[in-house]
Amino acid sequence: MSAERPFRIARASTSSRIGLGLVGLLFLLLAAAPWWAGRQDLRLLAEIYAYIALASLWNLLAGYAGLVSVGQQAFVGLGGYALFALALFGGVGPLWTIPLAGLIGALVAVPVALLVFRLRGAYFAIGTWVVAEVFRLLASQISSLGGGSGTSLPAAVVTSIAATRHAREQLIYWVALGLLVLVLGAVVLLLRSRHGLALAAVRDDEVAAGSCGVEVGRAKLLVYVLAAGGAAMLGALIFLQKLRISPDAAFSVNDWTAVVIFIAVIGGLGRVEGPIIGTLVYFLLRETLAPYGSLYLLVLGVVAIAVMLFARQGIWGAIADRTGWHLFPLERRVILPARSSSAGIGRPAADPHRAHSFALAGLIGGAALVMAGAQAAADRMADGKGPWAACRGPESCCGSPAQPDHAAMVQGRLRPDSDPAARGVLEPPPPQSPSSCGGHARACRSPNEPG
Amino acid sequence: MPDRSCPLLEVEGLDAYYGDFQALFGVSLTVAAGEVVAVIGANGAGKSTLLKTIAGMMPARLPASVRLEGEAIGGLPANHIVRRGIALVPEGRRLFPSLTVEENLLIGGHLGRSGRWTLDAVYDVFPALAQRRHVPSTALSGGQQQMAAIGRALMSNPRLLLCDELSLGLAPIMVREIYSRLPEIAAEGTAIVLVEQDVNQALAASDRVHCLREGRIVLEGNARSLTRDAITAAYFGV
Amino acid sequence: MDWVNTILQGVLLGGLYALFAAGLSLIFGVMRLVNVAHGDLIVLAAYLALVVTGTLGLDPLAALAVVVPLMALLGYLLQRLLLNRTLGDDLLPPLLVTFGLSVIIQNALLEIFSADSRRLQAGPLEVASLTLPGGLAVGVLPLLQFFLAVLVIAGLQLLFYRTPLGRAFRATSDDPAVARLMGLDNRHVFALAMALSLAVVAVAGVLLAVRSNFDPAIGPARLIFGFEAVIIGGLGSLWGTLVGGVLLGVAQSVGAKLDPGWQILAGHLLFLLVLAIRPEGLFPKVRG
Numbered sequence: 013m014s015a016e017r018p019f020r021i022a023r024a025s026t027s028s029r030i031g032l033g034l035v036g037l038l039f040l041l042l043a044a045a046p047w048w049a050g051r052q053d054l055r056l057l058a059e060i061y062a063y064i065a066l067a068s069l070w071n072l073l074a075g076y077a078g079l080v081s082v083g084q085q086a087f088v089g090l091g092g093y094a095l096f097a098l099a100l101f102g103g104v105g106p107l108w109t110i111p112l113a114g115l116i117g118a119l120v121a122v123p124v125a126l127l128v129f130r131l132r133g134a135y136f137a138i139g140t141w142v143v144a145e146v147f148r149l150l151a152s153q154i155s156s157l158g159g160g161s162g163t164s165l166p167a168a169v170v171t172s173i174a175a176t177r178h179a180r181e182q183l184i185y186w187v188a189l190g191l192l193v194l195v196l197g198a199v200v201l202l203l204r205s206r207h208g209l210a211l212a213a214v215r216d217d218e219v220a221a222g223s224c225g226v227e228v229g230r231a232k233l234l235v236y237v238l239a240a241g242g243a244a245m246l247g248a249l250i251f252l253q254k255l256r257i258s259p260d261a262a263f264s265v266n267d268w269t270a271v272v273i274f275i276a277v278i279g280g281l282g283r284v285e286g287p288i289i290g291t292l293v294y295f296l297l298r299e300t301l302a303p304y305g306s307l308y309l310l311v312l313g314v315v316a317i318a319v320m321l322f323a324r325q326g327i328w329g330a331i332a333d334r335t336g337w338h339l340f341p342l343e344r345r346v347i348l349p350a351r352s353s354s355a356g357i358g359r360p361a362a363d364p365h366r367a368h369s370f371a372l373a374g375l376i377g378g379a380a381l382v383m384a385g386a387q388a389a390a391d392r393m394a395d396g397k398g399p400w401a402a403c404r405g406p407e408s409c410c411g412s413p414a415q416p417d418h419a420a421m422v423q424g425r426l427r428p429d430s431d432p433a434a435r436g437v438l439e440p441p442p443p444q445s446p447s448s449c450g451g452h453a454r455a456c457r458s459p460n461e462p463g
Numbered sequence: 464m465p466d467r468s469c470p471l472l473e474v475e476g477l478d479a480y481y482g483d484f485q486a487l488f489g490v491s492l493t494v495a496a497g498e499v500v501a502v503i504g505a506n507g508a509g510k511s512t513l514l515k516t517i518a519g520m521m522p523a524r525l526p527a528s529v530r531l532e533g534e535a536i537g538g539l540p541a542n543h544i545v546r547r548g549i550a551l552v553p554e555g556r557r558l559f560p561s562l563t564v565e566e567n568l569l570i571g572g573h574l575g576r577s578g579r580w581t582l583d584a585v586y587d588v589f590p591a592l593a594q595r596r597h598v599p600s601t602a603l604s605g606g607q608q609q610m611a612a613i614g615r616a617l618m619s620n621p622r623l624l625l626c627d628e629l630s631l632g633l634a635p636i637m638v639r640e641i642y643s644r645l646p647e648i649a650a651e652g653t654a655i656v657l658v659e660q661d662v663n664q665a666l667a668a669s670d671r672v673h674c675l676r677e678g679r680i681v682l683e684g685n686a687r688s689l690t691r692d693a694i695t696a697a698y699f700g701v
Numbered sequence: 702m703d704w705v706n707t708i709l710q711g712v713l714l715g716g717l718y719a720l721f722a723a724g725l726s727l728i729f730g731v732m733r734l735v736n737v738a739h740g741d742l743i744v745l746a747a748y749l750a751l752v753v754t755g756t757l758g759l760d761p762l763a764a765l766a767v768v769v770p771l772m773a774l775l776g777y778l779l780q781r782l783l784l785n786r787t788l789g790d791d792l793l794p795p796l797l798v799t800f801g802l803s804v805i806i807q808n809a810l811l812e813i814f815s816a817d818s819r820r821l822q823a824g825p826l827e828v829a830s831l832t833l834p835g836g837l838a839v840g841v842l843p844l845l846q847f848f849l850a851v852l853v854i855a856g857l858q859l860l861f862y863r864t865p866l867g868r869a870f871r872a873t874s875d876d877p878a879v880a881r882l883m884g885l886d887n888r889h890v891f892a893l894a895m896a897l898s899l900a901v902v903a904v905a906g907v908l909l910a911v912r913s914n915f916d917p918a919i920g921p922a923r924l925i926f927g928f929e930a931v932i933i934g935g936l937g938s939l940w941g942t943l944v945g946g947v948l949l950g951v952a953q954s955v956g957a958k959l960d961p962g963w964q965i966l967a968g969h970l971l972f973l974l975v976l977a978i979r980p981e982g983l984f985p986k987v988r989g
Binding site for chain 2 (some may be wrong): 865866871874875876879880881882883884885886887
């Protein structure tokens, strides 16, 4: 069947490949920052990386999986405390605590998910907050880590990272950059895989997605656990940089969730590029308003509300809608050889010819090593041998085992879109697009269609 | 300003859309005071859309495309339209599940428009409701729910009552029972627009009939004089 | 006797938590909105009471007469001008906008009143106490507060099930589109619900201000207590909310008795326990 298909699915485009090279250069430039930037700049850059990563994880949770958590500080703090506990009591080298913290975060997230997943929608949000509070209160009970007032990393542990302060700061900077690449790479690969489609389907219509064979519960659980592990690694990194921890700082809802949410909203929810733009806006605001205390938080809140009300797609969404640019080649487009043009199924409004992806996939491409490993993993998952196959059984997947068909269908209709009318309503494909599964698409249609 | 010389309801060149999908194309019809008009058509012909647009549940783009006694009301929100005397019995009845039967009727009379219809008047027409006035509306049978939905709409003392698929999902005996009450309702001067898939029922109950197909009026005439063949041809487009 | 006293204190504290919960539950019931700024609005009401008692020289309970209508007005405007725009199928906008409001209120209070801890003085009432048979001493003020809380919840119950306004709330909650067909203006109905919710918030804020110290940062914890009481009691049931609040108060009180550091934690653990074994709450609303 797939041999007869009169079209193919494309993700990248010529310009995206050019962009890839440019982004590789940017990566090299940032990797060389220790040689051209001052100490303060390095710290600031590392902080920016951490926020981009945290916002990307939150974007994955809320923007793609529909899990609006306001309790991610639970895992940031857990990661920070894991660093201190492992380094102080376990004698683990501080840098090695970062992956271990990620593992701990992911493991702890499983039972937590079992509890909070019992709450729906907004109540889920506050449930996650309660969990973070429980963690904070428990942390303040650990007297060997300073109880409520916290503790510092002893000098011996600090010097075990690297002998000189300069070397230490360089190392931490590179770890921060590496973590950012890892998180962005994982997010992009996850979204590119069929699981990304499953996520979009779950977000747009959980019931319909379930009836199409998407395993809703497992998809959400996986995202939650991944985001928790990522947040915990970032928490370990953040407190490795700070060298001091206390329950209030580690489990701060303002620092690790409020700011992160505002970043994601302002940048553009449901867009991989959003958190990057949002983080830049945040740091611009924060550094500009630094003399006025906490005023920047107030301003940030006002801006986020304004964006939510008047430009729901965020800054990147507004740019992408106008230009058709995509830094990351996530959109699947159907290429019709007869017309030798591409037609974006999901966004009939966008001119397909202008929808050239200006791909910054290169940010990842720059870190070829990380990519290669993750790509291999993703390919394995895409073969359906992964831990959670999005579609079970051929019947539930449009009768065709050829994955791209399904991919095109689901992605086509479930592209994140700012138009609320287009959201959740599974439109029939435009007449000129060949559809190999029109009949099954009908089954996925939501009930609010004209009749 | 209401102008008594105009027909009660005039729909003229009405278009309606669901997003990019156009559901009605230049639909026109008039309803005089006290008249019963049926709108028939196959599934998806646009019948419900027509009623929803008149009642304000869906937006009409041109204000003048729906006029009540000469006043342009197209595009007004539903709560303003019911204030002017148009009530809709929605498809599928849609009673408020957490309200009792009587509370459903009372909320229908929420605006306090004066007229013949009071709780007692509704219970007179539908005695079955009087006995069950304090049970949750979900405890009623389908037919009783339809009666409550009609009663709820009447409580606003409308000049025009729009009924969407009264027979939907009801046993034939119940359908006859409900239709038998319509003359009593119309007798007070309340005009009625009936949307029905059941052509026989619609013809028997109405003075005039309009047939919709694919969003357009394809036939219009006196309910008694239209021939079966003409209706079949219009209905199916053959 | 010590333990009886502990539990009694917990029950009285629970009245306050039930008030936190009632406003939250009301809004969710009518328009499926979870107001993340709820706790911060309680704190705002407390500061408002502080200003009113300070400038007008009123005693705290008399200040209610000013604070309640002011907060109700704020609620109406907030809903009408801001929150109504966020309602729809997507739950993200209301959640994020109220989350933003929470941060804004917190930081605005911080700028105006500083981070210092405040308290509302209630005069001789603060130390007055009743001696119950068996030698238990109960403060008059906590007792008064508890009965005020019960009164407010009973009033809400009455309003919801016995008045045209309550009918409009329930109808709009059931089916907003059909409610419009009845002539109800959703925007107005929702704004009235928010006004009512913030009126309850105002009572809760004043009681909180008299009972304990407060500062701009304590809002989120009040939101969480209210939320826990709602879930423990069962969504959508006002009396269940009262029971949820009381259970939460008792759990905190017992926790505090075991170890002062365990007060809040004990409440959270009770909530998680309920979530684990009976996620629908203890008194879920039965619907036909």
